[in-house]
Amino acid sequence: MTSTPAPDPLARLAGRTVVVIGGSAGIGLETARRSVAAGASVILGGRDEQRLAAAAKELGDAARWRTVDNTDKDSIAAFFQGVDRVDHLFTPAASYRTGPMRELSDEDAESPFVSKFWGQYHAVRHAAPLLAEDGSVVLMSGAASVRPAGVAPAYVACNAAVEGLGRGLAVELAPVRVNVVSPGMVDGNLWSRRPASVREPAADGYRDAALLGRLGTEGEVADAVLFLFTNTYMTGSTLYPDGGYALR
Numbered sequence: 001m002t003s004t005p006a007p008d009p010l011a012r013l014a015g016r017t018v019v020v021i022g023g024s025a026g027i028g029l030e031t032a033r034r035s036v037a038a039g040a041s042v043i044l045g046g047r048d049e050q051r052l053a054a055a056a057k058e059l060g061d062a063a064r065w066r067t068v069d070n071t072d073k074d075s076i077a078a079f080f081q082g083v084d085r086v087d088h089l090f091t092p093a094a095s096y097r098t099g100p101m102r103e104l105s106d107e108d109a110e111s112p113f114v115s116k117f118w119g120q121y122h123a124v125r126h127a128a129p130l131l132a133e134d135g136s137v138v139l140m141s142g143a144a145s146v147r148p149a150g151v152a153p154a155y156v157a158c159n160a161a162v163e164g165l166g167r168g169l170a171v172e173l174a175p176v177r178v179n180v181v182s183p184g185m186v187d188g189n190l191w192s193r194r195p196a197s198v199r200e201p202a203a204d205g206y207r208d209a210a211l212l213g214r215l216g217t218e219g220e221v222a223d224a225v226l227f228l229f230t231n232t233y234m235t236g237s238t239l240y241p242d243g244g245y246a247l248r
C-alpha cells in the first residue's frame with residue numbers, strides 16, 4: 001500500500017513575496033531566511049543600508065531591500081512606493097525606550113507607540129492595496145502584553161494595543177488574514193546588544209518564570225510567523241511563543 005505524503009504548509013510560500021519591515025536582523029531576518037528556504041522572495045526593510053545589504057547578500061537573489069524608518073509616516077509611504085506586490089507582510093521593526101512612568105520623559109514614554117504601534121499601523125495601511133487576497137499580515141507584539149516584565153507600563157500597553165490592532169485589522173481586511181506573534185524573551189540579536197548588567201538579571205528572571213525554564217530562539221519565533229503566514233484558517237489570533245511565561 002502506498003501512503004500519501006503529508007502536505008507541507010510551507011510549500012504555500014513558494015513563489016510568493018514576503019515583505020519584512022525589520023528584516024535586516026534578529027527575528028525578522030530569521031523569518032526572511034526561512035521564507036527564502038521555502039521558495040519565497042523577500043523584501044527587507046530597515047534603517048541601516050549596510051545591515052540591509054549584508055542581510056540581502058546572505059539571502060541571495062531572492063532578496064531585495066529598501067530603507068525605511070517606521071517612526072516616519074512619509075518613509076513608510078516611500079518604502080511601499082517601491083513595492084508592487086505583497087503576499088505576506090511581517091513588521092517586527094521597532095525602536096523605543098522603556099521604563100517606569102515616574103522616570104521616563106514624555107518622549108521616551110511615547111516611543112513604543114510611535115514606532116511599534118503606529119509604525120505597524122501605517123505599514124499595514126500602505127501595504128493594504130498591494131496585499132494578495134489569499135495573503136496575510138503578521139504584527140509583532142510581546143508577551144509583556146499579558147504579563148509585564150520589569151516596570152514599563154507604556155511598553156506593556158503598547159503590546160496589548162498591537163494585539164487589539166491585529167484583531168481589528170483582521171475584521172477590516174478579510175479575506176486577507178491578520179495575526180499577531182507575541183514572543184517571550186529571546187536569546188538573540190536584540191538582547192545581545194544590551195549590557196550584561198541588564199540582560200543577565202532579566203534572563204534569570206525569565207528562566208524562573210517560564211514553564212520551559214529557558215529563553216526562546218529567533219528561529220522558534222520565526223517558525224510561529226511562518227505558521228501564521230501559511231495556515232489558511234488563522235486570522236485575528238495572537239500566538240505566544242513564550243515558553244509558558246504568561247501562565248506562571
Ligand SMILES: NC(=O)c1ccc[n+]([C@@H]2O[C@H](COP(=O)([O-])OP(=O)(O)OC[C@H]3O[C@@H](n4cnc5c(N)ncnc54)[C@H](OP(=O)(O)O)[C@@H]3O)[C@@H](O)[C@H]2O)c1
Nearest residue numbers: 022024025026027046047048069070093094142186189190
Ligand atoms: N527579542 C526579544 O526578546 C523580543 C521579545 C518580545 C518582543 N520582541 C519584539 O520584537 C521586535 C524586534 O525584534 P528583534 O528581537 O528581532 O529585534 P532586533 O534584532 O533589534 O531587530 C530589529 C530590526 O528592526 C529594524 N528596525 C529597528 N528600528 C526600526 C525603525 N524605527 N524603522 C525601521 N526598522 C527598524 C532593525 O534594523 P535597523 O536598526 O537597521 O533599522 C532590525 O532589522 C520588537 O517589536 C520587540 O519589542 C522582541
